[in-house]
Amino acid sequence: MWRAKISAYCLLPTHYHMLIQTPEANLSRCMRHLNGVYTQRFNRYHHCDGQLFRGRYKSIMLDADSYLLELLRYIHRNPLRAGLVDKVDTYRWSSHRGYVSESKEWSWLNKDFALSMLSEDRRQSQRLYRQFVEMEDPDEITQILEGKKLPSVLGDKRFIDWVKGKFYTQKTHEEVPESRVLAPSRERIKTIVCQAYSVGREDLLVSRRGVDNEPRKVAIYLIRLLRGDALVEIAREFKISKYSSVSSIIERVKRQIGSDRKLQKRVKEIETQILKSQEQT
DSSP: OOOOEEEEEEEOSSOEEEEEEOTTSOHHHHHHHHHHHHHHHHHHHHTOOSOOSOSOOOOOEEOHHHHHHHHHHHHHTHHHHTTSOSSGGGOSSBSHHHHHOOOGGGTTSOOHHHHHTTOSSHHHHHHHHHHHHHSOOOHHHHHHHTSSSOOSEESOHHHHHHHHHHHGGGTTSTTSTTGGGGSOOHHHHHHHHHHHHTOOGGGGGOOBTTBOOHHHHHHHHHHHHHHOOOHHHHHHHTTOSOHHHHHHHHHHHHHHHHHOHHHHHHHHHHHHHHHHHHHHO
């Protein structure tokens, strides 16, 4: 029905982790269905009512080549870190047993690709998997996944740049949460604005009463438009004492774009160039 492929899971007393592949790019629908049906059955069984899960699920887009095995191990070692068991093998509520079993009851588990990364020989891959899971998680992984703010994308620079270029323009899509991290950097925006106007970076900081600094205004406007940065952050970036002044600049550029076709065309060309450069990184 959903064509989702589950590669790992671990149920814990307060939450659960799942490694899932969604070829149809329908993660939100899958999670809504899964959590909704489970909540209904849980409430019916325990004679409860109302919400079971607090807030929206947290998701990370994963670079399989760099982090698939690390995340697989992290998920299956969760009960150990939580002090629920002394050995991974003794925990019933995870997919670990599916990776070391040939039983048909685990045929639904999408484990072949992960095991093939260890060895092409099935028995050898299962043996290597056991050894791999017995090793502790590296500090890098635990710091990332147990931090207060999870990353939206986990992978090397090449992968992250590819995601930024491919998905930033879909930032309003429900399947691309926290897309601000995919936005072009302030430095990229300022660089392209400077190139378009043939000015130096320092010119973007110049503000003189009665003197129009179009490149500065356009850079401020595009940073707000493409990144959604807070007015306070933009004020700090451009050495502006009051964030209300940033709001005034942005509103003034909007009005000018509406009445000045040349400015409208120029700003659109700069915006297009910024997004194009984002795709090429």
